[in-house]
Amino acid sequence: MDMRNQETSAQAPGDLKLIEDYALLPGVPDEMIDADGNLRPGWAALMTAFDTLGPEELAARFERADQYLRDAGVFYRKYDGAEGKERAWPLAHIPLLLDESEWLTITEGLKQRAELLERILADIYGANELVARGLLPPDLIARNPEFMRPLVGIKPASGHYLHFCAFELGRGPDGAWWVLGDRTQTPSGAGFALENRVATTRALSDIYAGMNIHRLAGFFRDFRDALLAQGKRLEGRVGILTPGQHNETYFEHAYIARYLGFMLLEGEDLVVENGQVMVRTVAGLKPITVLWRRMDASFIDPLELRYDSRIGTPGMVEALRNGSISMINAVGSGILETRALSAFMPRLASAILGQDLLLPEIATWWCGQDAERQHVLDNFDAMMIGPAFSTSLPFDDLRGTALGAGIPEHQKRTLKERLAASGAHYVGQEPVQLSTAPVYVEGKLVPRPITLRVYAARGEHGWTIMPGGFARVGSSLDTTAIAMQRGGQAADVWVISSSPVEQISLLPREGEKLMRNPAGSLPSRAADNLIWLGRYAERCEAMVRILRAYNARLAELSNPDIPLLKHTRAYLEAIDIDAAEALPRGLLQAIDSAVLSAGQIRDRFSPDGWLALNDLQKTAQRFGTRVQPGDDATRAMTVLLRKLAGFSGLVHENMYRFAGWRFLELGRRLERGIQIARVSGWFTGKNAPDGAVEMLLEIGDSVMSHRRRYSVSAGTQSTLDLLVLDPLNPRSVIFQLAELRVQLETLPGGIDDGQLSPAAKLALQLHTDLVIAEPSSMSQDALEKLAGNIGMLSNLIATAYFT
Numbered sequence: 001m002d003m004r005n006q007e008t009s010a011q012a013p014g015d016l017k018l019i020e021d022y023a024l025l026p027g028v029p030d031e032m033i034d035a036d037g038n039l040r041p042g043w044a045a046l047m048t049a050f051d052t053l054g055p056e057e058l059a060a061r062f063e064r065a066d067q068y069l070r071d072a073g074v075f076y077r078k079y080d081g082a083e084g085k086e087r088a089w090p091l092a093h094i095p096l097l098l099d100e101s102e103w104l105t106i107t108e109g110l111k112q113r114a115e116l117l118e119r120i121l122a123d124i125y126g127a128n129e130l131v132a133r134g135l136l137p138p139d140l141i142a143r144n145p146e147f148m149r150p151l152v153g154i155k156p157a158s159g160h161y162l163h164f165c166a167f168e169l170g171r172g173p174d175g176a177w178w179v180l181g182d183r184t185q186t187p188s189g190a191g192f193a194l195e196n197r198v199a200t201t202r203a204l205s206d207i208y209a210g211m212n213i214h215r216l217a218g219f220f221r222d223f224r225d226a227l228l229a230q231g232k233r234l235e236g237r238v239g240i241l242t243p244g245q246h247n248e249t250y251f252e253h254a255y256i257a258r259y260l261g262f263m264l265l266e267g268e269d270l271v272v273e274n275g276q277v278m279v280r281t282v283a284g285l286k287p288i289t290v291l292w293r294r295m296d297a298s299f300i301d302p303l304e305l306r307y308d309s310r311i312g313t314p315g316m317v318e319a320l321r322n323g324s325i326s327m328i329n330a331v332g333s334g335i336l337e338t339r340a341l342s343a344f345m346p347r348l349a350s351a352i353l354g355q356d357l358l359l360p361e362i363a364t365w366w367c368g369q370d371a372e373r374q375h376v377l378d379n380f381d382a383m384m385i386g387p388a389f390s391t392s393l394p395f396d397d398l399r400g401t402a403l404g405a406g407i408p409e410h411q412k413r414t415l416k417e418r419l420a421a422s423g424a425h426y427v428g429q430e431p432v433q434l435s436t437a438p439v440y441v442e443g444k445l446v447p448r449p450i451t452l453r454v455y456a457a458r459g460e461h462g463w464t465i466m467p468g469g470f471a472r473v474g475s476s477l478d479t480t481a482i483a484m485q486r487g488g489q490a491a492d493v494w495v496i497s498s499s500p501v502e503q504i505s506l507l508p509r510e511g512e513k514l515m516r517n518p519a520g521s522l523p524s525r526a527a528d529n530l531i532w533l534g535r536y537a538e539r540c541e542a543m544v545r546i547l548r549a550y551n552a553r554l555a556e557l558s559n560p561d562i563p564l565l566k567h568t569r570a571y572l573e574a575i576d577i578d579a580a581e582a583l584p585r586g587l588l589q590a591i592d593s594a595v596l597s598a599g600q601i602r603d604r605f606s607p608d609g610w611l612a613l614n615d616l617q618k619t620a621q622r623f624g625t626r627v628q629p630g631d632d633a634t635r636a637m638t639v640l641l642r643k644l645a646g647f648s649g650l651v652h653e654n655m656y657r658f659a660g661w662r663f664l665e666l667g668r669r670l671e672r673g674i675q676i677a678r679v680s681g682w683f684t685g686k687n688a689p690d691g692a693v694e695m696l697l698e699i700g701d702s703v704m705s706h707r708r709r710y711s712v713s714a715g716t717q718s719t720l721d722l723l724v725l726d727p728l729n730p731r732s733v734i735f736q737l738a739e740l741r742v743q744l745e746t747l748p749g750g751i752d753d754g755q756l757s758p759a760a761k762l763a764l765q766l767h768t769d770l771v772i773a774e775p776s777s778m779s780q781d782a783l784e785k786l787a788g789n790i791g792m793l794s795n796l797i798a799t800a801y802f803t
Contacts, residue, residue, distance in 0.1 A: 016047045022438060022445045025477070029171055030447060031096055031437040042097040042211065042496040049207045055443050062093040062440065065203035073602075073610050074195050075251050089192065092489035093440050095200055096450065096471040100214075103495045106169070106177055106454065107465045109359030114165050114456045114463045116345070117182060117336050119352050121161040125152050125332055135351055139368050139424055140340055144389055146185070148297055148332035150304045150317050157289075157323045158230055160458060161330040164223065164292070166190075166469075169452040171435035172360070179359050180432065180451060182341075185334035185390070186294045189490075190455050191252035193470040194220075194259065196492040212497040214467035218504040222464055223457035224260045227290050230326050236289030237279065237521065239263040241270075243295045243311050245599045253294050254602035262292070264603040267300070269523045272315030275322035280524040282659055282801045283748035292328040300331060340366040340388040340427050363430035367423030376428030377416060381405035383428040385415065403431060439473055439489070449474040452493065468493035522659040528802045529600040530660055531794075534667025536594035540616075541644045542675040543577060543587045545699045548637035550579055553695070555631035563689035571682045582633040583623050591620050604660050612647040619643060662743045666797065669743070673736035673790045676700060680723050680733075681783030684716045693719050700731050720775040724783070727771075733786065737767040740793065749800060759796035766790065 024030050032043045039047065050058055066088075074089040098106075123130045124147070130136040141147055166187035168180040197216055201208045231238040240262050242253040257264035263279065271278050271285065278285040293300070299309040301316040319325045342364035349357045366388055367373040376383055386401030407415065419426050436447035454469040471491040550568045554560060560569075569579045577586040595617050598605055620640060627636045648668075655661045682688070683696035693714050697703045700723045709726070710718045724733045744750050744760040751757070756764065766789055 016051050018050050019047055019438070019445055022447070025436060025447055027173070028433055028447075029173065029175055029435040031171070031435055031450060035175070040097070041099040042494070045211060046095075046097060046207065049204075049210075058440075059443070061203040065091055065093055065199040068199045068202050069195065071611055072195065072198075072607050073251070073614065074192070074199075074255075076192075076248055089195065090489040091196060091199055092471070092473040092491035093200070093203065094438055094445075095204075095492040095494045096437055096452070097494050097496060100495060100497045103214075103467065106359070109177075109179075109357070110167055110454060110456050110465050111463045112349075112353070112355065112358050113167065113179065113182070114162065114458075116349055116353055117165065117184060118160060118162045120341075120348060121184075121330065121333055121336060124335060125154065125161070125330075130348070130351075133351070135348060136344060137366075137368060140338065140344075140366065140388075141335070143424055144335055144338055146297070146332070146334040146338065146390055148305065148335075151320070151330070151332040154317075154320050155323075156330050157234060157320075157326040161333060163226075163328045163458040164190075165329075165456045167454050167456070169359070169454060170432055170450075173433055177359060177452070178432070179342075179357075179361055181339070182336055183453075184329055184336040185296060186329075187455065188249040188252060188294075189453055189470060190220075190466070191255040191259070192249075192490060193453075193455070193466070193468065193492075195255065196470050196490055197468070200492040208494075211494070212499060212501050214495040214497060214501050215504045216466060216468060218502070219455070219457060219464060219466040220260065221504065222459040224262075226457070226459045227260075227262075227292065227328065229460060231290045234289035234324070234326060236287040237263065238290040238292070239265040239279065239288050240292045241265055241267070241295050241300070243299070245602070247294075249294075251602065257603040263288075263521060263523060264526075265291070265523060266525060267295070267309075267311045267313045269525050270313040270316075272313060272319050275315075275319055275324055277313070277316065277319045277325045279521075282522050282524055282527050282663070286521065289324065290326045290328065293331070297331045297334055334390060337390040338388065339386055339390070339429075340364070340368070342429070343372070343427065362432060365428045367419055367426040367428065369423075372428075373419065373423040376423075376426070377420065379404075379428070380412070380416065382431070384431050385419075386427055386429065388425055388427045401429070404428075437471065437473060437491070449477065450491075467495045522663070524802045526601050526604055526660065527663040528798070529597045530604070530663040531667035531670075531797070533594055533597040533601070534664045534669075535671040535794075536590055536597060536667075537644065537648065538668050538671035538675065540587065540590045540594060541641065541648075542671075542679070542699075543575075543584075543590060544637050544641050544644065545701065546572060546679070547577070547579070547584070547587070548634055548641065549695050549698045551582070551630055551633040551637065553691075554629060555634060558630075564691045564695065567683075567687070567689050567692065568695070571679070580629070582627040582629045583620065583625075583636065588620055591617050601660075606650070606654060608654065609647065609650050612643065612650055616640065616643040616647060659747065662747055663801075666740065666743050669736040669739045670790060670794050672731070673733050673740070674787045676723055676731060676736070677733050677783045677787040677790065680720060680778070681780040681787075684720055684778075685780035696723070702729060702731055705729055705731075717775040720778045724778050725770055725773060725775060733790075734767065734770040737763060737770060737790075741767055744797075747801075757796075757800055759793055759800055762789070762793055762796060766793075 024033060029035070032040060034040050053061065069089050069091060075086040076089060120130065124141060131138050131141060162184060164187060166183035166189065168183070169177045170180045172178045194216060227238050240253055240257045242250060242264055244250065244266050247253070254264055265279065269280055270288070271280060273285065277288050279288050295311065298306045300312045301314060302309040302312050303314045304317040305312070317331070320327060320331060342361050343366045345361050346357055349355055365372040365376050367376050368388065381404040383404050384401045385404050404412070434449040434451060437450040438445040439448045451472045452469060453472065455466040456463050471493050473489045473491050475488055546568065550565065554565060572579045575586070577584045595613055598610060598613055602610065623636050627633050651664060655664070679699055680696060683692040693716055696719055697706050697714055702722055706714055706718065706722055709722060712718060722729055723731060726732045727734050727738060729735055741760065741763045744757065744763050749757055750760050766786070
């Protein structure tokens with residue numbers, strides 16, 4: 001669908017059905033329709049295309065975008081409880097369109113602002129001339145909770161304090177874009193901007209292809225290359241430092257790490273030795289020299305910053321002093337998010353750069369100064385009252401900013417008293433009337449307030465601006481409902497060029513040297529979670545197979561008290577499974593544990609694998625109490641078994657045979673060996689009732705193999721031979737030990753100077769014992785001991801790679 005020739009044919013909104021009822025708000029600028037009532041550049045082509053599709057096809061297209069986001073597992077965490085809940089990413093389906101000429105103005109203004117912020121931060125932690133010259137009040141720095149005093153005098157290893165920034169923009173009543181806020185601490189959303197683009201273009205691929213939209217990949221490619229160049233100069237690795245999976249934007253951390261090929265690290269993955277930051281990997285400690293920090297600065301070092309931090313790395317500040325680690329952005333950069341700084345930015349630009357700000361600032365009055373405080377008190381009802389610093393106001397009932405006139409009288413009196421007594425905590429700001437953009441609601445377009453988040457990255461040749469970013473769109477006309485935590489949505493941003501744009505990707509350029517990551521770069525924490533993911537997946541499968549066999553016989557015999565079923569229930573009770581429950585809590589907990597382990601390593605997990613695992617969890621939860629024991633439970637277990645098999649197949653066939661796959665495989669083989677050994681001992685023991693051997697073969701998924709392998713009916717000896725000692729049976733214990741030997745000997749340190757590691761030695765010993773064993777020696781006690789010895793392998797692996 002070529003859109004380039006449609007600009008001149010539909011400039012008036014009245015020509016288009018979709019927007020014939022689109023009602024502008026009086027006195028409020030709109031992103032789609034200009035002050036003269038005409039469609040802005042690009043919008044005519046987009047709305048014409050939407051009209052051509054028709055309402056049913058358009059709704060189907062938007063659902064396609066939502067389905068992609070669900071399938072990809074895109075989420076953010078909404079904090080409405082102790083840890084918050086994962087919520088689907090709220091995509092506003094209609095992109096925000098901006099003309100290239102207007103974007104150039106934004107780009108130049110943000111480059112200027114980024115450089116200004118760099119110079120301010122360098123002075124705050126360096127010469128402190130801005131305070132000495134009276135350009136910044138000392139209280140604004142000294143009282144600021146984001147001022148990291150231990151970082152004063154430390155020069156960044158890279159030579160720069162800022163490398164990645166975000167800016168909140170809003171269109172003012174004069175039609176120009178204004179800066180609403182700076183994000184320099186841990187700017188979030190760049191990964192979500194990528195996912196917005198993928199989801200939107202999947203739904204509107206034909207429309208997108210027909211318009212000259214600037215690509216995002218080049219921005220990320222240049223920033224990736226700049227970080228890799230830093231890491232190479234400092235002779236180390238590049239990683240992304242995350243607080244962990246309970247952070248509201250953890251999905252983005254994992255997504256960006258996977259997209260750029262960087263390690264995703266938590267504080268416990270790192271250790272400082274002799275002033276050098278090292279990563280705990282399965283191949284030992286490895287140096288890391290560049291960390292893209294997504295963790296608030298005060299948490300990174302419990303020794304010198306927040307003593308109560310449980311997510312930081314002791315000694316990190318000392319490493320910064322030594323210049324052995326480059327932090328993106330510098331620790332302490334959060335001070336630039338101080339709202340009160342807006343009051344001083346115009347004169348700081350003039351003093352530092354010798355220029356006026358290219359993008360205007362919201363008029364701001366910091367109440368730490370007498371005249372400004374009185375001005376805010378005199379005009380209280382007409383101002384937005386908010387915190388001066390990046391933390392919330394010291395007032396229990398007021399969060400964020402609020403229009404003075406909208407604050408209840410009893411709160412207003414108290415707030416005025418506090419402002420008069422301790423004005424340094426407050427700012428007053430000119431209220432901003434945000435522009436509106438169209439949102440698709442129940443088949444119609446309605447205007448909603450909008451802000452623009454744009455990203456700047458420092459490359460090898462200076463600052464570059466992401467050509468788009470993402471727009472935050474309100475869920476109502478209330479401008480406070482723009483934030484995701486308050487029901488806002490996110491829209492893709494299309495910057496439209498008048499000529500074809502370059503097709504850019506992260507693939508290597510022609511003639512560029514191919515770079516491979518070393519095999520030993522797997523962090524120990526990730527390896528630990530991969531092992532447990534494999535173990536939980538196998539544990540779930542073992543439970544499901546036993547429960548299916550039990551419920552199938554319960555449905556057939558209708559008597560839960562026959563010896564075989566009582567014997568099976570006793571085994572299940574020993575592993576904390578209540579067979580009286582058609583879908584036992586123990587099974588649901590095992591599935592949840594598998595999902596939790598996978599959630600810790602989202603950056604190393606394929607979207608298909610994650611989707612399969614989540615589908616398993618949702619299916620089990622959906623069955624819930626609706627499933628009844630007997631035939632109903634048998635069918636439910638068959639469904640779960642099929643989904644488990646799908647997950648295992650995806651992992652086995654699609655996961656690259658790197659160290660991560662080996663640890664996942666170790667977990668699967670360890671757990672399968674333990675489960676088969678224990679269940680074989682129980683169902684072939686002296687107290688095993690009639691029918692136990694046949695049930696064991698079914699649990700071990702070896703009924704057909706037994707018929708082909710042996711010319712006799714199933715008996716204890718043939719069953720043990722097949723499930724424990726047969727090296728060709730992928731369900732047998734000996735098969736698991738053979739696979740464990742291969743993986744353990746292949747891992748870093750598995751064979752060192754011709755010597756096997758302790759884990760590899762034990763695997764060899766256990767395997768050799770089974771090679772020479774006879775079925776008659778496989779008593780229940782012997783099999784229980786074998787299961788315990790396989791469990792010891794897990795401890796030896798943990799000692800070698802995780803401690």
